[in-house]
Amino acid sequence: MRHQETGKRQVGNSTRASGIIVPMFEHKILASQGRARAGVFHTPHGDLETPVFAPVGTQATVKTLTPAQLEELGASLVLANTYHLYLRPGDELVAELGGLHEFMQWPSPLLTDSGGFQVFSLAQTRKIDDDGVTFKSHIDGSSHLFTPEKSIQIQENLGADIIMAFDECSDPNDHTYSKTAMERTHRWAERSLAARKRDDQALFGIIQGGVNPDLRFASTQFIVSLPFSGIAIGGLSIGETKTEMHTTLDIVTPLLPENKPRYLMGVGTPEDLINSIARGIDIFDCVLPTRLARHNAAFSSEGRLNLMNAIFAQDKRPIDEACTCYTCRTFTRAYLRHLIVAKELLAGTLLSIHNIHALIQLVSDIRLSIMENTFESKIPSWLEQWQGNAERARTAKDTE
Amino acid sequence: MRHQETGKRQVGNSTRASGIIVPMFEHKILASQGRARAGVFHTPHGDLETPVFAPVGTQATVKTLTPAQLEELGASLVLANTYHLYLRPGDELVAELGGLHEFMQWPSPLLTDSGGFQVFSLAQTRKIDDDGVTFKSHIDGSSHLFTPEKSIQIQENLGADIIMAFDECSDPNDHTYSKTAMERTHRWAERSLAARKRDDQALFGIIQGGVNPDLRFASTQFIVSLPFSGIAIGGLSIGETKTEMHTTLDIVTPLLPENKPRYLMGVGTPEDLINSIARGIDIFDCVLPTRLARHNAAFSSEGRLNLMNAIFAQDKRPIDEACTCYTCRTFTRAYLRHLIVAKELLAGTLLSIHNIHALIQLVSDIRLSIMENTFESKIPSWLEQWQGNAERARTAKDTE
Numbered sequence: 090m091r092h093q094e095t096g097k098r099q100v101g102n103s104t105r106a107s108g109i110i111v112p113m114f115e116h117k118i119l120a121s122q123g124r125a126r127a128g129v130f131h132t133p134h135g136d137l138e139t140p141v142f143a144p145v146g147t148q149a150t151v152k153t154l155t156p157a158q159l160e161e162l163g164a165s166l167v168l169a170n171t172y173h174l175y176l177r178p179g180d181e182l183v184a185e186l187g188g189l190h191e192f193m194q195w196p197s198p199l200l201t202d203s204g205g206f207q208v209f210s211l212a213q214t215r216k217i218d219d220d221g222v223t224f225k226s227h228i229d230g231s232s233h234l235f236t237p238e239k240s241i242q243i244q245e246n247l248g249a250d251i252i253m254a255f256d257e258c259s260d261p262n263d264h265t266y267s268k269t270a271m272e273r274t275h276r277w278a279e280r281s282l283a284a285r286k287r288d289d290q291a292l293f294g295i296i297q298g299g300v301n302p303d304l305r306f307a308s309t310q311f312i313v314s315l316p317f318s319g320i321a322i323g324g325l326s327i328g329e330t331k332t333e334m335h336t337t338l339d340i341v342t343p344l345l346p347e348n349k350p351r352y353l354m355g356v357g358t359p360e361d362l363i364n365s366i367a368r369g370i371d372i373f374d375c376v377l378p379t380r381l382a383r384h385n386a387a388f389s390s391e392g393r394l395n396l397m398n399a400i401f402a403q404d405k406r407p408i409d410e411a412c413t414c415y416t417c418r419t420f421t422r423a424y425l426r427h428l429i430v431a432k433e434l435l436a437g438t439l440l441s442i443h444n445i446h447a448l449i450q451l452v453s454d455i456r457l458s459i460m461e462n463t464f465e466s467k468i469p470s471w472l473e474q475w476q477g478n479a480e481r482a483r484t485a486k487d488t489e
Numbered sequence: 490m491r492h493q494e495t496g497k498r499q500v501g502n503s504t505r506a507s508g509i510i511v512p513m514f515e516h517k518i519l520a521s522q523g524r525a526r527a528g529v530f531h532t533p534h535g536d537l538e539t540p541v542f543a544p545v546g547t548q549a550t551v552k553t554l555t556p557a558q559l560e561e562l563g564a565s566l567v568l569a570n571t572y573h574l575y576l577r578p579g580d581e582l583v584a585e586l587g588g589l590h591e592f593m594q595w596p597s598p599l600l601t602d603s604g605g606f607q608v609f610s611l612a613q614t615r616k617i618d619d620d621g622v623t624f625k626s627h628i629d630g631s632s633h634l635f636t637p638e639k640s641i642q643i644q645e646n647l648g649a650d651i652i653m654a655f656d657e658c659s660d661p662n663d664h665t666y667s668k669t670a671m672e673r674t675h676r677w678a679e680r681s682l683a684a685r686k687r688d689d690q691a692l693f694g695i696i697q698g699g700v701n702p703d704l705r706f707a708s709t710q711f712i713v714s715l716p717f718s719g720i721a722i723g724g725l726s727i728g729e730t731k732t733e734m735h736t737t738l739d740i741v742t743p744l745l746p747e748n749k750p751r752y753l754m755g756v757g758t759p760e761d762l763i764n765s766i767a768r769g770i771d772i773f774d775c776v777l778p779t780r781l782a783r784h785n786a787a788f789s790s791e792g793r794l795n796l797m798n799a800i801f802a803q804d805k806r807p808i809d810e811a812c813t814c815y816t817c818r819t820f821t822r823a824y825l826r827h828l829i830v831a832k833e834l835l836a837g838t839l840l841s842i843h844n845i846h847a848l849i850q851l852v853s854d855i856r857l858s859i860m861e862n863t864f865e866s867k868i869p870s871w872l873e874q875w876q877g878n879a880e881r882a883r884t885a886k887d888t889e
Contacts, residue, residue, distance in 0.1 A: 150833050
């Protein structure tokens with residue numbers, strides 16, 4: 090069905106409720122089919138068409154790509170990591186240099202995470218209490234303290250369009266720890282809201298609770314009760330099964346308000362994107378396309394290809410005959426294999442272009458199908474097309 | 490003075506003299522000032538405006554750059570290395586895949602060297618006799634034989650627009666060895682001419698003789714007597730002084746015919762380009778811009794900058810205020826330094842764009858000044874502008 094337009098576009102205006110800054114960000118739903126939605130989210134750096142896949146620019150650069158290449162392949166939203174940029178080059182320096190958009194010359198919307206996930210996965214040692222997390226830098230071992238207030242301060246210095254409340258990500262199968270982490274995440278959500286000083290950033294709250302239905306239910310109810318501009322679902326794609334992820338989404342998304350964007354953090358694979366959009370998700374990010382590129386791998390409708398393989402030495406075809414990216418319009422598999430074997434860095438650039446484009450194009454095709462009311466009928470063929478590309482990206486100790 | 494246009498454009502037509510294929514390639518001189526010339530060299534892949542600087546694409550890729558980026562920064566001629574491409578992926582495979590232009594998707598003119606310089610500088614062990622050079626691959630130690638006939642065969646398989654006669658590069662200060670190597674280079678020049686089967690490639694002869702005036706004189710006289718489409722000067726920028734290089738050029742270029750392009754191999758620095766164009770050189774190639782980029786260094790009118798330096802941490806200026814390349818139009822020194830410190834590969838891409846653009850722009854500016862008859866008056870200010878960028882690139886054991 091198509092929704093009526095409601096509300097007027099407001100970006101950066103804000104009201105105050107109980108002393109808390111509540112910016113007015115509008116997510117306009119243009120069409121929906123089942124739980125899947127096609128919409129537009131207005132940000133200070135332009136309109137985001139949702140659903141949207143965001144490539145990851147951990148250190149203020151999507152690895153090996155220029156902003157010009159990212160724009161050409163169709164990227165609209167880019168994610169950068171608060172933990173990394175706080176440590177290097179420092180959020181205060183980024184602020185002095187005009188903020189993250191100016192620093193990395195990305196003219197379109199940016200999203201920063203809270204730093205929580207990296208603190209738990211990357212930092213050398215960490216001590217968690219209700220105040221926050223004390224940790225040692227993975228770069229030089231120096232000691233630091235992240236609190237909800239500190240995370241918001243860093244994210245305000247960076248100046249992304251979408252920022253995240255500070256949260257604690259637990260082992261999804263440990264019910265006791267998941268409950269403790271969820272309750273702390275809730276207290277930190279309120280402190281994150283109270284800590285903000287800027288009114289031109291959309292602050293999203295994060296639902297935790299692992300793969301425990303009771304905790305996910307409780308966490309969703311709590312987070313949606315707070316005046317966030319969007320809702321993120323954390324703690325998934327970190328080791329649970331596909332069924333557990335789907336079940337969790339089936340619990341969470343029906344409880345979410347229609348008018349706020351839903352962000353599934355750290356997802357995904359082509360299959361995860363299809364299945365999660367069908368369950369009502371609007372925003373995704375994942376290091377998978379660039380990480381695969383560094384390992385010489387490419388998404389394709391033949392399944393994941395490792396282009397170092399000798400079978401490609403004389404292969405005149407592009408990675409994927411149906412793909413319209415610069416790499417596939419221009420180069421053969423034989424040339425890409427040569428670059429990989431000769432250890433030429435251009436291979437990583439060309440594979441990154443292809444892999445990111447593949448996910449952005451898939452999400453764009455899905456968006457169009459929602460607008461045309463054909464998404465649900467196309468799901469089986471898309472899942473078949475992308476089978477063999479299912480392996481996930483997140484591992485505990487990767488620095489991206 | 491401006492020259493009258495003489496002769497008609499001919500590319501790929503050929504005559505036979507004593508059974509040797511002699512393709513008709515035209516280098517049209519449009520203007521000259523002193524010994525400096527501005528011209529156009531017609532090739533099967535388009536007209537080359539000379540003087541021209543060619544970035545080096547050793548392994549069928551100018552390191553870290555896409556062909557689209559190379560075109561945007563103004564590259565017209567690209568050099569690729571016969572030695573490297575013979576070893577990997579193999580010239581026969583490149584031929585099967587449609588030739589080097591098709592393989593690397595470079596639509597404009599290409600030049601391949603003879604493989605001689607790399608055999609002498611890179612291969613693990615080598616045995617030279619009049620037949621050719623037996624050497625072991627620097628990649629896997631396998632044994633190979635390069636002869637003039639083999640070098641031409643490889644270069645015909647690769648299919649560049651400009652190809653080189655097989656030559657022997659000597660220690661420039663060793664008169665005895667330089668004489669032996671020069672005489673062998675002359676015999677190999679005749680064999681290279683006799684070996685060719687294609688008539689759509691411009692074959693250049695190479696003048697050797699080190700820094701010995703008598704040998705350079707003799708070598709020039711010999712090479713210009715043969716029906717080459719262009720004349721290359723080898724054995725320079727490999728350890729001799731700047732004065733020795735200038736003296737050598739002052740001996741050689743006055744003996745060269747006006748109507749053939751002159752190519753100074755492996756040069757140069759900005760200063761070398763200015764001084765060599767003034768001495769009548771038309772074509773240059775050098776790994777310097779991409780190699781500097783990999784070492785975090787950039788050409789600038791302030792002298793060579795190492796952008797890892799902490800003094801750039803908060804520097805909002807581009808590398809060079811006067812530069813019009815994508816990197817300088819877009820990014821601050823502070824951002825480039827961040828990429829370098831964070832070990833992000835994008836740094837190499839952005840510095841390569843800047844460094845190659847700087848040399849291409851300099852040569853383009855010089856060409857315009859020759860057309861406008863202002864080159865000689867501008868030499869002092871150009872030399873001053875580019876002082877501090879004089880260090881050369883070629884070292885014996887680098888694999889590029």
